[in-house]
Amino acid sequence: MLQFVLRRLLLAIPTLIGVTIVTFVLLHLAPGGPALALAGEKATPQQVAIITHELGLDRPWPQQYAIWLSALLHGDLGFSYIRQQPVLALIAERLPQTLLLMGTAIAASIAVAVPLGVYQAYRRNSLFDRTASAAVFVAWSMPTFWFGTLLIAVFAVTLRWLPVGGLQTIDTTAFDWPSRFAHLTLPAATLAIVSMAGWSRYVRGSMVEQLREDYARTAVAKGLPQHRVLFRHTLRNAIIPFITLLGGTVPALFGGAVITEQIFAYPGMGQLFWQSATDRDYATLLGMTVITAVLVVLGNLMADVLYGVFDPRVRYD
C-alpha cells in the first residue's frame, strides 16, 4: 500500500513538470506581457524595456523556466509584481476559501445525488424515476452563470433570505459561522448543480446494474429487507467506481469556481485566476496552475487509495 502510494507520487512528478512547461510556454506566447501591464498604458517603450530587463523577461525561455523552477523547488512560487505580494501568500489567502466552497459543493452533491440515484434505481421506470431523470438532465445542461443569477434573483433579491455575495457580512471582522454559512449556500448550490446531476445519473445507472446481479437476487430471495439489500449489498458495490469519478471531478470544480466566484464576488482561487488573467499577472497564473495541478493529482491518488479501502478485492501490486 505504502509502496503503491510512493510509486504513484513518483509518477506524478513528470506530470507536474509537464504542467509547468505547458503553462510556462502558453503564458509566454501571450502578446503584451507583464512588463506592459505593469508599466501602464502610457509608458514609453524605453520604460517597458527597462522593466522587461529588470524582471528578467528578456532572457531566453529555457533560462527563465530554469530560474522559476529552481525557485519553486525552494518553496518560492514567485512574486506578483502587479499585486506586490508573493504568489504563495496570495494563494494561501484564497485557497482555503475555495476548498471550503468546493467541499460544501461536493458534500451537497453527494447528499442529493446518492439517495436520489438509489431511489431512482429502486423504483426504476416509475413516474418518479422518469421525472427525476428529466429534471437531472435539465440540471446537467444548465449554464452555471444563469442558474447562479436565477438563485440570486429569487433567494437574495426577491425573498431576501440569503446574501447576494461576498464572504461574510461586511461590518463583522470576527469569524461568524452563521454568516459564513449563509454566504456559502448560493455559491455552493451553483457550483454543485452540474456535478449533482452527473453523479445521480451515475449512481442510478450503476445501482440498476448491481440490482440485476445474482448476489442481489439471492439477497432478496433469502428474505432480506429491501433497505438492507439496497444499502448493505448493492450500494457498496455501486459506489466503488463512483469514487474514481469523484477524484476526477476536482479540475472541473476548480473551473466551475471561476464562474461561480465571479457571480457571487467570492474571494477564492477562481476569482484570483480570472483577475490575474485580465491583469496578465503571469507569476500568479503560473503558481495557481501548479498548485491546482498538485491538488488534482492528489485528488486522483486519494481516489485510487480509497478505491482499495472500499473494495477489498483491489490489491496494490
Added chain:
Amino acid sequence: MTEAAEEPRSRRLRITFVAALGMLWIAAAAIACAAGPSVLHVNAYATDVAHAYDAPSRVHALGTDGLGRDELARLLQGGRITLSVGIVAALVSMFIGTVYGAVSGYYGAWLDTLLMRVVDVLLSIPTLFLLLLLAAMFHGSLLALMLVIGATSWLGPARLVRGEVLTLKERLFVEAARSIGAANSRIIFRHVVPNAAGTIVTTTTFMIASAMLAETALSYLGIGVRAPTPSWGNLLSSAQSDIFAGAWWLIGPPGLAILLSVCAFNFVGDWLREST
C-alpha cells in the same frame, strides 16, 4: 445498454420520446435561426434609441434592449452564432481527438504511453483555466473562439477513441487489411476509425452541448463573442445588467434557448449512446 436485457431487441433501436423532442427542437431552432431574420424582416443590429427597453409588444415580440434593438432578431441572430460555435468547435475537438486517440491506440507501445502522458498532463490543468488563458490571448474573431474551444476540449474524445481503437485493432478485418499490404495510415483512417463511428458520433453530440456552454461561460466573462455581434451567451450576460434597468424580459429567452438546446443535444447523445 443495461435496459436491453429486459426488453426485446427491436425496442433498442426505436427512438425515445425525449430524443425525438431533442431532434425536433434542434431542427426547429436551426431553421428558425437560419430563416427567421429574413422572413420576419427584423434586423439584429438596427438601433432605435427612442424605443430602448420597450417591453414585449406587437412590434417587438420579445421587447427591445438598451439600444432599442429588437430582441427577437438578436435572439435568432445569436442562435446562428451560438449554434455554429457549438458545432464547429465540437468538430474541431473531435477531429483532433479522433486523430490523436486513433494514432495513440493503434501504434501502442511507447508512442501510446507518451501521448497518453501528455493527455494526463493537460487533464491536470482545469479545462476552464486553459480556455480562459487561450480565449483571453486570442480574443477577437469568431473563428478564433471556435478553435480555442475546440483546442481545449479534445482530451476526453481522444481517450474514448483510443479505448475503442485498442479493441478494434485486434479485429480480423485489421489483420486482413494488413495482410494485403495496406499502409498503417490507411488502416487507421479507412478501417479502424470508421468502425468507431458510433462512439465518435455520440461524443460529437455531447461535445456540441458542452461547446455551447463554453461559449456562454466565456461570453459571461467578456471574452467570448464580441459585441455588437449577438450570441446567446452575450445576450444572457448583458441581460443580467439590464435587469437593473427593469428590463425583465431580456433574461428569459436567451437562457431558455441555451438550456433547451444544450438539453436537446444531450438527449440525442444519450439516446445514441444507449442504442449503439
